[in-house]
Amino acid sequence: MSNWQLFAAFVPILSPMILLAGLRIKAAKAMPLSLLLSAVSAYFVWQMAIMEMAASVLEGWVIALSILWIIFGALFLLNSLKQSGALDVIRHAFFTLSEDARVQMILIAWLFGSFLEGASGFGTPAAICAPLLVSLGFSPLAAVTLALIANSTAVSFGALGTPVLVGLAQGLNLDDENQLQSIALHAIGIDILIASALPLLLCVILTRFFGDKPSWRAGFAMTPFALLSGLAFTLPAYLVAWLFGPEFPSFVGALFGLLLVKEMIDRRIALPRQTWRLNSNPSAPASNVSFGPLRAWSPYLLLVGLLVVSRLSALPFKGWLQSMVLQFENLLGTAIDAKIAPLYLPGTLFFLAALSCHYFHQSRWRQTSAALQISLKTLIPSIVSLGTAVPMVRIFLNSGYNHSGMESMPIALAHWAGMQFSDVWLALAPFVGATGSFIAGSATFSNMMFSGFQQSLAFKSELPQEVVLALQMLGANAGNMICVVNVVAAASVVNLAGQEGRIIRFTLLPMLGYCLLASSVAFILYL
Template sequence: MLVLLSILPILSIFFFLVILRWSARKGMFFSFIITVLIAYFGWQMGVVSITAASLKGVMTALEVGVIVFGAVLLLNVLKESGAVDTIRASFTSISPDRRVQAIIVAWLFGTFLEGAAGWGAPATIVGPLLIALGFPALAAVMIALMLQSTPVSYGAVGTPILVGVNTSLENQPVVDSYIGANGQAMSSFVFDVGAQVSIFHAIVGLFVPLLMSAMLTKFFGKNRSFREGFAIWPFAIFAGLAFVIPFSLVANFLGPEFPSLLGGLIGMAIVIPLARKGFLMPKNIFDFEPRETWRKSWFSDIATEVKPARNISMIKAWMPYVLVALLLVVTRIEALGVRALVSSWVVSFENILGTGINHSLTPFMIPGVVFIVVALLTGVLHGLDGRGMANAFKVSGKTIIAAMAALIVSVPLVQVFINSGINAGGFDSMPLVLAQGAANVFGDSWPLISPAIGALGAFAAGSNTVSNMMFGLFQFGVADQIGANPLYIVALQAVGGAAGNMICVHNVVAASAAAGLIGKEGTLISRLLIPTTFYLVLAGAVGYVWVNGLGLNIGLFLIIVILAVILSMILRSEKRMETN
């Protein structure tokens, strides 16, 4: 009964947002009420504990709000100064093909930002940037959210591994016994987990640029065809390899801090110069239909056509994003000494309402603060007058007000769900009960399911780090029970937690708000279930083979089927190009 009840909060979100297509503001409000009722009557969670968890959620929502506001403010300052036109030209000069632009901006630039900032911040930058390039807002947000997959396990300079996995496993008897028997220290085991995660991600993430292209042409192309997206497969696979190879090498030799950051940077350094020279560029250019034919739901509330008051040089136009990346990196690498300074001010709320629930935040470590600082510096750098800055703040304020209406109920729901372990009935929290039920059902087939549990945690909590905290020890325990190597199962947890970021309500709401797209969260989640399902099934299949070895098993069967489908789509796209 508890297992059935524990899945209701998740099902209610899908029902309201995906099936009924309600806005996040409305759907998450009713899902929050359902979660509270289940916590109170099913888990015997007291009113005080529910209130404390909700307060923690509100404070977390405010942090997310700062990120969204900062990202939108920076974009609006760039619009007011005319820099957006210059940025648009820098990408369209590489290729007018929208598939190529999406891959370069989201996959390469976006993964670099994920490595530096994490916490959903890259999608809030990439979405508005794609809109500025002329993408429909709905397409821009969909593509931006797809980048929240492969690089996420190493977001914010490795936080999901170094904090998420480590916090979940440290000082646990079953873990200490295992690593002690292998003559390892905890730090060494966490390093190995991070290395293994990169291998699983590299195998699956290789295909993400191809999926980005296919999703773009299927839902926003004139012919509504996946095949048009697969037609760019040489460039898409090349862009995938340009990221995942350095990404995996860095994880295995340097550790979990820099795989996404350096992978994205190296990928851009390889792909962009070659793309400018026409390497693997498609012969048939894909573009959207004229704006006047677009559906109403595709448009953003943010104005995209801005007449520049002046010409901004390429260096000046890109300098704000360079500053964002530099400040994010500098403030997150301990060896540089700046992190100790900016993280010295910590606002803590301990034992909220006497429940044992704690919350703390480091204001200057919130990525949104960096965005705001850079936006103010950009106003000076670009010579923007007071009227232009005031207009940027005004438009950004309207955007964040609309976003907070959804976030203010979405994140408290997550916190009630996570903290439901504080109850009078002595029950485990809802996520643990749900995961334990799944383990009982699947047994030795657990490697197939392990990534989905990670995704469940990310969907509920909005964070790969929190998902790893919630389920890391549980995944280790299941591996121990079924006789599998815990290293592989915990790695699959982290991989699934990264993939779940594509559909987690927290990220969908934040990215939509940053792009001025309110009320379409359900549509986005329903579409993003396609790449999310692909990622989880292929990761699970690879994990199953990794644990059980090559042989005639379900894992190998699924891998063959998936690769056959991809190959079939590529061949069909080639045939169509020949007939055209």
């Protein structure tokens, strides 16, 4: 690979980072420019065919439409809860459980978000948890940042194990079916030493950067409670992975964690004496509606139930929903296809949960109409960002369709990195996984794209394959913190469009730290 080709392959990775985080350009301007730079590089340097580039843009629009539908569903559910007054009841319930913002953040971003990730994936946790945090007094920037950082560990086994059962399984040449479980156990075994400290990191970020009086001490005061909250998820998740495989660790681990942490709060186990509040709010917000917490939470409970039954392979609903597909084959006469299963997307389930407010909360149709209009208006700024970000990604991934005889850009970059750094690959393996998620917007796709390469390099470098592939999984998790698609989606839900660069600047260091710690722990444990 020549220097020009190496530069061209880096353009789709570096341009969003430089424009968003470095130059602080809004995503609505940065992503069209990144798309243009990537297209020019792909055409002139990689010699990608025009038709394949155009087909990649069309494919990107189909995928972007599915993401926008998820965002719209989350917005519609949030605004329906606001219109019915249920959001005030939910806020009151959280304040009644604990007035400490650090505790509220652990419950919502870390545990409830992990539960949603285990059930659904597809960016659901940040889309649901960030607005909940905002309703409790968190600033939109704090809410999105914390929700994105928290939505990392559970991604290993998100959407009932999809990153393993689909991502790794399709990307690897496996001699033994039990190898998948071995890789998963290595990943979560390493992660116990990293992810268990993540709630503490979230507390420190919250108190230092988003408090009325910035303080490191207030964050570290949560050390015992935060570490126990981390272990309340990671240890049950490991046990479930060991006993049952990769489908349910995140889902069941987070559920157990929620129950254990609630019990800790009720008994005031390991909680600091001093309550830490946001916006100097000393008391629970008032609620003026007549129904209680159970009815207020009913749309969320319905949503979780729908997510679970629609994702379980043992039930007929998953196959039925996935069979309803809009298929676009051989776009513009190329080998590129695009498809969307609208009924299977979480956005459809969000929409149904939002409509259920009419029944559970006795909402009037004018309130539903108002929620619909507000949601559509809020969605508009994301259309340009996602409508250019996703096509850029598809050009990057489809760049193997070219006249130069080169492999696709991500694979060529991976091979180049492998040749240059094979002697220290254990330190770099997580960063390849993170790059895959950052670009593709999916840990599943990152595992699918790079696991075969990681396996081959581990063999050539005489490194334990299960460990290297576990690091690929963990890096793919960490990449979700800075993934442009996730950042744009989460920012849209809390009306923070245009602030994507600020969000990435907050999430970039935790992502890098996560990857670095993963490789360090692997080195200590296995070499």
